[in-house]
Amino acid sequence: MEKKEVEEQEQEQVVNPWQVSAKDGGKIDYDKLIDQFGCQRLDQSLIDRVHRLTSRPPHVFLRRGVFFAHRDFNEILDAYERGEKFYLYTGRGPSSESLHLGHLIPFMFTKYLQDAFKVPLVIQLTDDEKCMWKNLSVEESQRLARENAKDIIACGFDVSRTFIFCDFDYVGGAFYKNMVKVAKCVTYNKAVGIFGFTGEDHIGKISFPPVQAVPSFPSSFPHLFSGKDSLRCLIPCAIDQDPYFRMTRDVAPRLGYNKPALIESSFFPALQGETGKMSASDPNSAIYVTDSAKDIKNKINRYAFSGGQDSIEKHRQYGANLEVDIPVKYLGFFLEDDAELEHIRNEYGAGGMLTGEVKQRLIQVLSELVERHRTARAAVTDEMVDAFMAVRPLPNMFN
Amino acid sequence: MEKKEVEEQEQEQVVNPWQVSAKDGGKIDYDKLIDQFGCQRLDQSLIDRVHRLTSRPPHVFLRRGVFFAHRDFNEILDAYERGEKFYLYTGRGPSSESLHLGHLIPFMFTKYLQDAFKVPLVIQLTDDEKCMWKNLSVEESQRLARENAKDIIACGFDVSRTFIFCDFDYVGGAFYKNMVKVAKCVTYNKAVGIFGFTGEDHIGKISFPPVQAVPSFPSSFPHLFSGKDSLRCLIPCAIDQDPYFRMTRDVAPRLGYNKPALIESSFFPALQGETGKMSASDPNSAIYVTDSAKDIKNKINRYAFSGGQDSIEKHRQYGANLEVDIPVKYLGFFLEDDAELEHIRNEYGAGGMLTGEVKQRLIQVLSELVERHRTARAAVTDEMVDAFMAVRPLPNMFN
Numbered sequence: 001m002e003k004k005e006v007e008e009q010e011q012e013q014v015v016n017p018w019q020v021s022a023k024d025g026g027k028i029d030y031d032k033l034i035d036q037f038g039c040q041r042l043d044q045s046l047i048d049r050v051h052r053l054t055s056r057p058p059h060v061f062l063r064r065g066v067f068f069a070h071r072d073f074n075e076i077l078d079a080y081e082r083g084e085k086f087y088l089y090t091g092r093g094p095s096s097e098s099l100h101l102g103h104l105i106p107f108m109f110t111k112y113l114q115d116a117f118k119v120p121l122v123i124q125l126t127d128d129e130k131c132m133w134k135n136l137s138v139e140e141s142q143r144l145a146r147e148n149a150k151d152i153i154a155c156g157f158d159v160s161r162t163f164i165f166c167d168f169d170y171v172g173g174a175f176y177k178n179m180v181k182v183a184k185c186v187t188y189n190k191a192v193g194i195f196g197f198t199g200e201d202h203i204g205k206i207s208f209p210p211v212q213a214v215p216s217f218p219s220s221f222p223h224l225f226s227g228k229d230s231l232r233c234l235i236p237c238a239i240d241q242d243p244y245f246r247m248t249r250d251v252a253p254r255l256g257y258n259k260p261a262l263i264e265s266s267f268f269p270a271l272q273g274e275t276g277k278m279s280a281s282d283p284n285s286a287i288y289v290t291d292s293a294k295d296i297k298n299k300i301n302r303y304a305f306s307g308g309q310d311s312i313e314k315h316r317q318y319g320a321n322l323e324v325d326i327p328v329k330y331l332g333f334f335l336e337d338d339a340e341l342e343h344i345r346n347e348y349g350a351g352g353m354l355t356g357e358v359k360q361r362l363i364q365v366l367s368e369l370v371e372r373h374r375t376a377r378a379a380v381t382d383e384m385v386d387a388f389m390a391v392r393p394l395p396n397m398f399n
Numbered sequence: 400m401e402k403k404e405v406e407e408q409e410q411e412q413v414v415n416p417w418q419v420s421a422k423d424g425g426k427i428d429y430d431k432l433i434d435q436f437g438c439q440r441l442d443q444s445l446i447d448r449v450h451r452l453t454s455r456p457p458h459v460f461l462r463r464g465v466f467f468a469h470r471d472f473n474e475i476l477d478a479y480e481r482g483e484k485f486y487l488y489t490g491r492g493p494s495s496e497s498l499h500l501g502h503l504i505p506f507m508f509t510k511y512l513q514d515a516f517k518v519p520l521v522i523q524l525t526d527d528e529k530c531m532w533k534n535l536s537v538e539e540s541q542r543l544a545r546e547n548a549k550d551i552i553a554c555g556f557d558v559s560r561t562f563i564f565c566d567f568d569y570v571g572g573a574f575y576k577n578m579v580k581v582a583k584c585v586t587y588n589k590a591v592g593i594f595g596f597t598g599e600d601h602i603g604k605i606s607f608p609p610v611q612a613v614p615s616f617p618s619s620f621p622h623l624f625s626g627k628d629s630l631r632c633l634i635p636c637a638i639d640q641d642p643y644f645r646m647t648r649d650v651a652p653r654l655g656y657n658k659p660a661l662i663e664s665s666f667f668p669a670l671q672g673e674t675g676k677m678s679a680s681d682p683n684s685a686i687y688v689t690d691s692a693k694d695i696k697n698k699i700n701r702y703a704f705s706g707g708q709d710s711i712e713k714h715r716q717y718g719a720n721l722e723v724d725i726p727v728k729y730l731g732f733f734l735e736d737d738a739e740l741e742h743i744r745n746e747y748g749a750g751g752m753l754t755g756e757v758k759q760r761l762i763q764v765l766s767e768l769v770e771r772h773r774t775a776r777a778a779v780t781d782e783m784v785d786a787f788m789a790v791r792p793l794p795n796m797f798n
Contacts, residue, residue: 170571171575180567187600210606
C-alpha cells in the first residue's frame with residue numbers, strides 16, 4: 001500500500017523551471033496545472049477586454065490559448081483602464097547558442113504586448129543561473145547571453161522602451177538590496193517546497209531564486225523607475241517559471257511591494273509529439289532559428305508526429321487525429337490566418353487533406369518565419385546590443 | 400547511553416561566527432579549537448621571523464598570544480622574504496552603533512600589519528549580513544556601516560593603502576562573479592556542516608558565505624589588483640570567523656585561486672569573566688569606545704571579575720589568581736610596557752598588590768586609549784569616509 005502510493009506520486013506530472021514531465025509520459029494536463037499552481041484560467045472575457053483596451057486584434061497566442069493562464073492580469077487591465085501604466089518583465093536563461101521556436105514564443109508575445117499597451121520592458125538574461133546550472137564558465141555564459149540578446153532584439157523590440165540586462169553585469173546596488181530583502185523572507189524549507197532543492201544542490205542554486213524575483217519590483221531599476229515604486233509589473237512567461245513568481249508574490253507584500261501579475265503560456269511541443277517541452281539536447285526535436293529551409297523541410301517531413309492514418313484509404317475514411325498531430329499544432333502557433341487554419345483543421349480532420357499537404361504548408365510558414373528572423377538578426381549589430389543594454393533612462397517609456 | 404552521548408555533544412564548545420560557547424560554561428579551550436578547526440599554532444619562531452622581516456618589535460598582540468593561531472602565515476612570510484607582497488583583508492559586521500574594545504582588536508592589529516609590511520588592505524563591512532541576521536532594514540544597516548567605518552578609520556589606517564567597502568554598495572561585477580563561482584563549489588549539505596544552518600534558516604543566510612569569501616581573491620577588486628591574480632591574501636580576524644575561510648580555502652584551488660592565509664585571535668573576555676566573547680546585548684559586559692572616563696571607572700570597579708582574595712589578609716597571604724583575573728587580562732591586551740606588566744603580574748600574583756590598585760592602573764590605561772580613540776574619531780569627516788570608500792586604485796599600494 002505504501003509502495004503503491006509512492007509509485008502514484010512518482011507518476012504525477014512535474015513542472016518546474018528545470019523539469020517538465022507529464023503523468024505516465026502522457027500530455028501535460030494544463031487544467032490540473034492551473035489547480036496545482038493556484039493560478040487562473042485566461043478566459044474569453046479577458047481576451048475580449050484586451051481587444052477593447054488596445055483597439056487591436058488580440059495576438060494569435062491569446063486567441064488560440066497558447067497563453068492560457070494568469071495571475072492578476074485582470075488587475076493590470078483594471079489599472080490600465082484607469083489610465084495607469086505598467087511594465088513588462090520577461091527573460092531567458094542563455095544556455096545555448098541558438099534559440100528554437102519554443103524560445104521565441106514569450107518574446108514574440110511580449111513584443112506584441114509592448115506594442116499594444118505602449119509600456120516599458122525589462123528583459124533579464126540569467127547568465128549567472130546558466131553558469132551555475134549548466135556548469136558553464138562565467139565567460140561562456142556571458143558570451144551566450146550576448147548572442148541570445150541578438151535573437152531577442154531581432155524579435156523587433158523598441159529600444160526606446162526596452163532595457164536588456166545580464167545578471168553578471170547588472171547585479172548590484174538597488175537590485176542586490178532587493179535580492180537580500182527577498183532572501184530574508186524565504187526559508188530553506190520553503191525553497192525546497194517550491195523548487196525541490198536537495199542537500200546535494202550547491203548553495204548557488206539556493207541563492208538564485210531572489211535574482212529572478214527582483215526584476216518584478218520597480219525599485220530594482222532606479223535608472224528606469226525612480227519614484228515609481230507602485231508601478232505594477234506584468235510577466236509573460238512559460239508556466240514552468242511560475243514557481244519563481246509564486247515565491248515572489250508570496251514575499252512582495254512583506255516588502256511593501258506590489259505582487260507581479262503573470263500571463264503564462266503552455267509549452268511548445270517537440271516535433272516528436274506533445275509530451276513536454278522541446279529538448280535542447282536533441283536537435284531533431286525542434287526547429288531552430290538557425291535552421292536552413294532544407295533543415296526545416298527535412299525535420300518536419302521526417303520527425304513531425306502525424307495524426308494522419310496509416311494508409312490513404314483509411315485517412316480518407318477516418319481523417320486525421322488533430323489532438324496528436326504536430327503539424328496542425330505548429331500551424332496553430334504560427335499560421336496567422338484564422339480562416340485558413342480553420343479550413344485546414346476541417347479538411348485534414350475529415351480526411352480531405354493529407355499529412356503531406358499540411359506539412360507542406362507548415363514548412364512554408366516556418367521557412368518564412370525563420371528567414372524573417374534570420375534577416376532581422378543579421379541586422380543586429382554589437383552597437384545595437386550595447387544600446388539595449390545601456391543602463392539609462394528609457395526616453396519613450398509611457399507614450 | 401544514546402541520551403548521554405547527546406548530552407556530551409551538547410556540552411562541547413561551539414565556536415562559529417554566530418555562537419561562541421565553551422564546554423560546560425567554562426573557558427574556551429583554544430588548544431582544542433586549533434585541533435577542531437585544523438589550523439596551526441602561531442609559535443615563537445614565527446613571531447621572531449616577523450620581528451626580523453619587519454625590523455620592528457612584534458605587536459603586543461603577537462608577543463602576548465592574542466593572535467595565537469594561523470593558516471599558512473609562514474607561506475606569506477616566505478613570499479615576503481622573496482620580495483613578493485601580499486594584501487590584507489579584514490572586516491566587520493556593522494550591527495551596533497558603537498564598538499567595544501573587543502571590536503577594535505583586529506583593526507588595531509591590522510593597522511600594525513599594514514604599517515609593518517607596507518601592504519594594501521581591504522576592509523569589508525557586511526551590512527548585507529547584518530540586515531539579514533539582525534533583521535535590520537537595508538538603510539539602518541548602511542547607516543551603521545558608515546558609523547562603524549569612522550571608528551575603523553580612527554584606528555589610523557593609511558588612506559593611500561586602504562579600501563573600505565560596504566557590501567550593499569560594492570557587490571556586483573567581478574565581485575559577484577566570484578560569489579557565483581564560490582557558491583557553485585559548496586553544496587547545501589557542506590554549508591550545513593560548516594555553519595550549522597537549519598531548514599528554518601532563510602536562504603539569505605545560506606547565500607551569504609560566498610560574500611565573505613570572495614574578498615580573499617584579488618580578482619574581486621579589479622580597481623586594485625588588476626593583473627595581480629596571484630597576489631596572496633592574509634586575513635587577520637577572530638577565530639570565530641575561521642569557518643568562512645575554511646570554506647574559502649577549500650574552494651580556492653578549484654577556481655584556480657590562491658588560498659588566503661589567516662592569522663587568528665582569541666576572544667577578548669567580558670568584564671564578568673572569560674567564558675566567551677563580550678555580549679552586545681549587555682552594555683555592562685564591555686567597555687565601549689563611547690564610554691566616558693566615569694563609565695570606564697564605574698564598569699571596571701563594579702564589574703571586572705577579580706582574581707583577588709576575599710580579604711586583604713588572605714590576599715597578602717595567597718595572592719591573586721591571575722588565571723581568572725580580568726583586570727590583569729585586560730592589561731595584557733592594552734598595557735604596552737612589558738616590564739610594567741610583568742611587575743604587576745608578579746606583585747599582584749604574590750599578594751603585594753591589591754585588586755583596587757590593579758584596577759586603578761587599568762582604568763588609567765583604558766581611559767587614555769578610549770580618549771585617544773574618541774579624539775581620532777571626532778576628526779574623521781564624512782569626506783574622509785568617502786575617500787576610503789571610493790572605488791579607486793590605491794596610489795601607494797606596495798611602497
